Each structure stands twice: as C-alpha cells, then as structure tokens.
Amino acid sequence: EPIVYVPVAAGFAVLLIMVLQQRHSLIKLTNWASIKVAPIPATLTISVLLSMVLAGAMMQQMLLVQNVLGFTPMMAGISSFGASLMLVVFSPISPRIMGRIGLGPTTCIGLGTVAIGLFGLHLTTTTTGLFQIIFWFAVMGVGIGVGMPAVSAGAMMAIPREQMGTIAGFMALISSISAVLGIAVISAISAVRVTSVWLVEGAQISGFESLTDEVVSGAIPEILKSNGQEAATAAGLAYTVGVTTALMIAAVGVAIAAIVAFFLLGSRGKTSKSAEHPLAPEPEKP
Structure with a gap:
C-alpha cells in the first residue's frame, strides 16, 4: 500500500x-578510502548484521511477551535487563580477550553466544515464564559485550589516529540505520509466518480472515475482548510461531557470521607475549 x-x-x-x-x-x-582498509569492511558488515538482528529481535520479543505472555511493561523491561547488565560487565573484558586470542576468535565467540541467546528465545512458547526470558536475554548480552567492543577496536586499529573520529561516527550512523532496517526485516519475516499459521489455526473460527491484520500486529488482547478465548488462543499461537521463526532465522544468520568472522578477521589485535611481559632491562655494569 x-x-x-x-x-x-x-x-x-x-x-x-x-x-x-x-x-x-x-x-x-x-574518508571513503579509509573504509576500504582491512578489516573495516568486514567489521562494518558484522556491525550492520548485529544492529539489524538485535533491534528487530528485541522489538519482536517485547511485543510477544506483552501481547501473548501477558507481561506488564515493567516485567517486559525486567526480562531484557539481563542483556544490558551483561553488556556492561563483559565490555571491559573484550579487549583483553582479543589481546590473547585475536580479533577473529573473539568476534566468533561473541557472535556465537548471541546466536545461542537468540536460539533460546526461539524456544519461547505461550506458557514460557519470566526467568527463562531473562536468562536467554542475559546470554545475548554476554555475546554482545564480548563481540561488539572487539569489532570496534579491530576497525579502529586499521586507521590513522586523526581519522578515528570520522570513521567511528560513520560506523555509528550505519549501525543506527541498520537497526531501523532490522526492525522492518525481522517484522516482515514474522508477519509472513504469522499469516501462514493463522490461516491454518484460525480456520475454524468464524470470520477469521478479517482478523488477520490484528493477529499480524499482535493485538491479542483486543481479539480476546472482541472474539473470545478460542480466537485469542489461536491468534496467540500463530503470533508466537511467527516471532520465534524470525528469531530462529536470525540465530542461524548470526551463527554463520560467527564462523565467517573467525576466518576472515584472523588473529588481528593479538598481543605477543613479549609485549604482555616485557623483559626487565639488565642492570648496567660498573
């Protein structure tokens, strides 16, 4: 339209x-020439992917827990608090991990953990409790805290100091745009799946086709008021399947990115043992 x-x-x-x-x-x-310097294209691609997935997944999950699981806005906020907490805890550790094992393995660990968290959220059903949601969001937060600082640091290492501000601002802009795009993409995937499930699950309900738009938008409480418990139950199931399918696709995409990052980014940023433990100077002989 x-x-x-x-x-x-x-x-x-x-x-x-x-x-x-x-x-x-x-x-x-x-400086467009600086953006072409390795590993900036790879780290920029990873940043775009993460921004898209996280923004889209976060929005869809928040709608799911409120409209289907019946969480209050405060409970929904609490359910995602673990992600923010783990991000704060693990972000300072990320550069140390990168210094020991390199940018590629660190990014792989971070993205892999994010994929595990997304897969856990994919297991959400219409009866899932608050603590299960909190746990999987916390797992996602660990992955973000480990992966994102390493990705940013890897990009900054490859450019001259005087251009760091410009490149950092450009990457932040791209991440913001990617987040908006991610909301649209994840929502579109969810909507397609919700529609297909609803046309099957709601077939026994009178006038079910007229409710399709409300089901896709997650208006389960409104359907309960206007069409009763049976329609609301079928709508909740369809909406849950749609959202969790989108989360599963996102998890697979992030997992593939983790494997690619391991080989593509390599051991950049790894600190040699001599740099970590410099030899003490020998005392001067009289």
Whole structure:
C-alpha cells in the first residue's frame, strides 16, 4: 500500500541524492578510502548484521511477551535487563580477550553466544515464564559485550589516529540505520509466518480472515475482548510461531557470521607475549 512503499521510495531517493552530492562535493562526509582498509569492511558488515538482528529481535520479543505472555511493561523491561547488565560487565573484558586470542576468535565467540541467546528465545512458547526470558536475554548480552567492543577496536586499529573520529561516527550512523532496517526485516519475516499459521489455526473460527491484520500486529488482547478465548488462543499461537521463526532465522544468520568472522578477521589485535611481559632491562655494569 502507498503508506508502505511511498516512504521507502522517498528514503531511496534521498539516499541517491546524497550519493550524487558526495561524488561532487569537495568536503566529503567521510574518508571513503579509509573504509576500504582491512578489516573495516568486514567489521562494518558484522556491525550492520548485529544492529539489524538485535533491534528487530528485541522489538519482536517485547511485543510477544506483552501481547501473548501477558507481561506488564515493567516485567517486559525486567526480562531484557539481563542483556544490558551483561553488556556492561563483559565490555571491559573484550579487549583483553582479543589481546590473547585475536580479533577473529573473539568476534566468533561473541557472535556465537548471541546466536545461542537468540536460539533460546526461539524456544519461547505461550506458557514460557519470566526467568527463562531473562536468562536467554542475559546470554545475548554476554555475546554482545564480548563481540561488539572487539569489532570496534579491530576497525579502529586499521586507521590513522586523526581519522578515528570520522570513521567511528560513520560506523555509528550505519549501525543506527541498520537497526531501523532490522526492525522492518525481522517484522516482515514474522508477519509472513504469522499469516501462514493463522490461516491454518484460525480456520475454524468464524470470520477469521478479517482478523488477520490484528493477529499480524499482535493485538491479542483486543481479539480476546472482541472474539473470545478460542480466537485469542489461536491468534496467540500463530503470533508466537511467527516471532520465534524470525528469531530462529536470525540465530542461524548470526551463527554463520560467527564462523565467517573467525576466518576472515584472523588473529588481528593479538598481543605477543613479549609485549604482555616485557623483559626487565639488565642492570648496567660498573
């Protein structure tokens, strides 16, 4: 519908104008040559993927726990608090891990842990409790805390000091844009799956096709009020299956990225033993 494709088309038009303007501008938005220096393209790709997955997964999971599991907004916030806490705890440790084993293995561990957390959230059902959600969000937080600082540090090591601010700002901008795109992509995957499940599960309910939009949007409480418990139960099941399917796809994507990162980023950033434990200077002989 126009309400969907007109803003998307306008966004692409603005992007095209910006690209054309940058090609002829004397003052560039960023140093494009620096972005091509390894491992910045790889770390930028990983950052984009993580931003997309995390923003989309977080939004869908928050809607699921409130609309289907019946969590209050406060409970929903508490369920995701573990991710923030683990991010704060493990972020300072990430550079140390990278110094010991290298950027590739560190990023692989981080992304792999995020994938495990997403897979755990994929196991959510209509009867899942608060503590299970908290646990899997905390696992995700560990992965983010280990992986993201290493990715940023790996990118910063490859560029001159005077360009660090520009590149860091560019990466932050790309991450923000990716988060918005991730919400749209994960929501679209979820919507397709919700629709297909609802057309099967809701077939026995009178006028079920007219409720499709409400089911896709997760308006389960409204369906309960207007159509009764049977319709709400079927709608909740369809919505849960749709969201968890999207989370599973996201988990597989992040797991593949973890494997690729291990080989692509290699041992960059690994500190040699001599640098960690420099030899003490010999005393001068009289």
